[in-house]
Amino acid sequence: DQQVKQNSPSLSVQEGRISILNCDYTNSMFDYFLWYKKYPAEGPTFLISISSIKDKNEDGRFTVFLNKSAKHLSLHIVPSQPGDSAVYFCAASAWYGGATNKLIFGTGTLLAVQP
Amino acid sequence: GAVVSQHPSWVICKSGTSVKIECRSLDFQATTMFWYRQFPKQSLMLMATSNEGSKATYEQGVEKDKFLINHASLTLSTLTVTSAHPEDSSFYICSAPTSGGPSTDTQYFGPGTRLTVL
Numbered sequence: 001d002q003q004v005k006q007n008s009p010s011l012s013v014q015e016g017r018i019s020i021l022n023c024d025y026t027n028s029m030f031d032y033f034l035w036y037k038k039y040p041a042e043g044p045t046f047l048i049s050i051s052s053i054k055d056k057n058e059d060g061r062f063t064v065f066l067n068k069s070a071k072h073l074s075l076h077i078v079p080s081q082p083g084d085s086a087v088y089f090c091a092a093s094a095w096y097g098g099a100t101n102k103l104i105f106g107t108g109t110l111l112a113v114q115p
Numbered sequence: 116g117a118v119v120s121q122h123p124s125w126v127i128c129k130s131g132t133s134v135k136i137e138c139r140s141l142d143f144q145a146t147t148m149f150w151y152r153q154f155p156k157q158s159l160m161l162m163a164t165s166n167e168g169s170k171a172t173y174e175q176g177v178e179k180d181k182f183l184i185n186h187a188s189l190t191l192s193t194l195t196v197t198s199a200h201p202e203d204s205s206f207y208i209c210s211a212p213t214s215g216g217p218s219t220d221t222q223y224f225g226p227g228t229r230l231t232v233l
Contacts, residue, residue, distance in 0.1 A: 026140050034221065034222075036224075041206070041227065041229060042226055043119070043121075043210075043224035043225050043226045043227045044208070044224045045161070045224070046133060046221055046222070046223065046224075049221060056223050089158065089159065093132060102149060102159070102164060103149070103210075103222060104161070105151075105158045105159045105160075105161075107157065107158040108158055
């Protein structure tokens with residue numbers, strides 16, 4: 001049961017243009033969402049997050065949008081740069097009252113930014 | 116950002132041997148750490164939650180007797196793959212949140228350990 005889905009396994013974008021990576025989830029209990037960037041043979045690097053009480057969060061070139069009714073979030077990268085080429089994972093968590101929360105990851109989208 | 120290290124970065128072992136992987140939070144304390152594994156071109160799958168001072172919590176389908184987790188201190192968790200077999204070959208990654216609160220804590224990941232079992 002894949003609770004977090006990234007339906008596009010890959011995306012190719014020209015340098016300077018916008019990259020839009022999409023993520024869908026099924027568990028309505030998720031209340032916190034994160035995007036991670038990952039290079040091969042390395043651990044994921046945190047990019048940006050959003051709480052379910054917001055619908056947008058921006059940090060420099062990265063903006064995450066959350067549509068709770070559609071259970072959908074997206075990551076926008078503007079302008080895209082060749083160094084952005086990597087696999088992007090979205091992740092979600094829900095707080096059940098414990099000390100901290102486990103993350104459920106999507107399957108990842110490989111972004112290739114062409115010079 | 117916070118730093119999480121893993122050791123070793125890669126290991127090759129013979130089938131039937133045990134391998135220990137260390138995960139350390141270098142500049143913060145972590146009462147909880149998470150262990151993931153990733154197969155090629157697949158997502159990160161949570162294996163277990165490592166809790167300092169108590170037993171680890173394993174995800175469904177993960178053999179706790181095969182993947183031994185010890186959270187010895189607030190900065191160190193270890194994963195031991197016992198009697199490793201070729202199907203255990205994978206990329207193992209640990210993570211630690213920087214705060215022990217509700218959902219809004221951010222997890223920082225180690226660089227991962229590539230295990231190859233011959």
